[in-house]
Amino acid sequence: MDILNLPTYTIHLGDLRESAGDWLRRQNYPKVAVLVDENTEQHCLPVFLKKTGLADFHLIRIEAGEPHKNIGTCQTIWSRMMESGLDRRSLLINLGGGVIGDMGGFCAATFKRGMDFVQVPTTLLSQVDASVGGKLGIDFMQVKNSIGVFRDPAAVFIDPDFLKTLPYRELRSGFAEMIKHALIADEAQWQKMSRLQDLAGLDWSPYILHSLRIKQSIVEADPFERGIRKALNFGHTIGHAIEGHALESAHPLLHGEAIAVGMVAESYLSHRKLGLPLPDVEAIKAYLTRIYGAFTIEKSSYPDYLALMHQDKKNENGQILFSLIHPVGNAVVNVACEPEDIEAALDYFLM
Ligand SMILES: NC(=O)c1ccc[n+]([C@@H]2O[C@H](COP(=O)([O-])OP(=O)(O)OC[C@H]3O[C@@H](n4cnc5c(N)ncnc54)[C@H](O)[C@@H]3O)[C@@H](O)[C@H]2O)c1
Ligand SMILES: [Zn+2]
Known part of the structure; x- marks a missing residue:
């Protein structure tokens, strides 16, 4: 216990x-x-x-x-x-x-x-x-x-x-939050998790414990989400827009599936805005694509995604604010990104 x-x-x-x-x-x-x-x-x-x-x-x-x-x-x-x-x-x-x-x-x-x-x-x-x-x-x-x-x-x-x-898709959806915890707070844990191939037969306890500790320490540092707790939003600004948009379509996504897409795109934003090395972004993309498959987004939906992002709770003064990573294992909150940055990140996801 x-x-x-x-x-x-x-x-x-x-x-x-x-x-x-x-x-x-x-x-x-x-x-x-x-x-x-x-x-x-x-x-x-x-x-x-x-x-x-x-x-x-x-x-x-x-x-x-x-x-x-x-x-x-x-x-x-x-x-x-x-x-x-x-x-x-x-x-x-x-x-x-x-x-x-x-x-x-x-x-x-x-x-x-x-x-x-x-x-x-x-x-x-x-x-x-x-x-x-x-x-x-x-x-x-x-x-x-x-x-x-x-x-x-x-x-x-x-x-x-x-x-x-629990159905496999639900399991995999929760796994995205665990990957997020590692990416924002623990590089070594990300390295370890990115070697996991088979989620179905895993002994989850040590991974759950690790994730809980990360979430606990972030929440304790900032219980009412005034600052560093925003780190937990990594992958979620773009992810929520994609989740919201997919909800209206014939192929709704589970939360974690959308967050996985969001994490790929926002890792690229971390490269573009903060200098996260491209090989790290590539590794994140490769692993998440292997686990979640190649979900596609339509370029014609970019304006819808941007409109949804403009409604995000975290925004201030009309700017879209992101929680990004740099280096892997460390979060940087309140990074303002322009529509062209966001479109470049979505393009990177589609590449
Ligand atoms: N409070 C927070 O900080 C916080 C954080 C993240 C998410 N959330 C909220 O959590 C919700 C999503 O949670 P979720 O993904 O657990 O969704 P959920 O509660 O809808 O559960 C997903 C599905 O799995 C079924 N299910 C649950 N346990 C099962 C089991 N052991 N075996 C078989 N089926 C099982 C449920 O009946 C449901 O159909 C969202 O509403 C989100 O806003 C809250
Ligand atoms: Zn989430």
């Missing part, structure tokens, strides 16, 4: 039998509810109950997927909490990916002015990313995560066993 102690809570990484079961018995909450979606109910709930021995709880089930991360689903969750007689001394267990964690955490943080919740992330993305940092929320008026709060969970329990049932 690996333990990460954050200022106000603990992340447990390892078999739930050795973590969550004991913790739940010790805390002895008078009422417990478990939030799942249809997939985590099927694949994760039996594992969770078997490993923790939890028997007395209220089950709250919602529909899976980002389109349900909205205020309507919150109302369903709050209603079920009311009907089950939950109060401020109760506990909500969020068993699922980032959608369940963000939305369940938000519902718990606002229910009767706040009750405890724990995160039990079951996707690779939520295990290395969404479960750390205290950001909770939902999508509103088509703007992702536009309503929400910062609030820490009572604990986080990460069990890599859950990844066994």
Whole structure:
């Protein structure tokens, strides 16, 4: 069992039998509810109950997927909490990916002015990313995560066993955030990860731990995203635009798949604006193309991408700001780039 102690809570990484079961018995909450979606109910709930021995709880089930991360689903969750007689001394267990964690955490943080919740992330993305940092929320008026709060969970329990049932595309999507963590903070880890060929059979624990430590140290240094936390946006300015654009198409991309494209293009921007050596950019492109395949973007969509980038939350004074890398393993935040830089980076991706 690996333990990460954050200022106000603990992340447990390892078999739930050795973590969550004991913790739940010790805390002895008078009422417990478990939030799942249809997939985590099927694949994760039996594992969770078997490993923790939890028997007395209220089950709250919602529909899976980002389109349900909205205020309507919150109302369903709050209603079920009311009907089950939950109060401020109760506990909500969020068993699922980032959608369940963000939305369940938000519902718990606002229910009767706040009750405890724990995160039990079951996707690779939520295990290395969404479960750390205290950001909770939902999508509103088509703007992702536009309503929400910062609030820490009572604990986080990460069990890599859950990844066994996760579809390969979802696994690979989470892997992009782990690559990002290495590229912005740890050159040696990037070297190690860039030799991984087969994600399906991997022993994930040491990689998850490494990623968590990086995210934790960045979040601790800047909990409310005023400065260095922006480093976590590497790959995301272009990535989000490509993700948003693809959402409207016949071939939507998963978040990490779009971020992989974004990281290739933004590595090139790092070369162009900061002098990141071209061989490093080439190595990043070669590895990401091998893992994610050759996704193509259309030159005719560049104006759409740029329009989407102009709406990015990080922008100031109408300038598009990037979090780039130089050298590999080090992030440089707030780099303003012009449309012609961005187009050159997209061209590089297509080359
Ligand atoms: N709070 C943060 O700091 C933060 C950081 C990154 C992402 N996020 C948010 O996380 C969300 C994305 O998270 P996600 O990728 O985990 O998506 P998700 O929660 O939609 O899960 C992806 C899919 O996998 C299924 N699933 C989950 N665990 C499974 C398992 N073990 N076996 C089989 N199927 C399983 C889910 O039902 C869903 O269909 C986004 O809404 C994003 O905004 C938040
Ligand atoms: Zn991301």
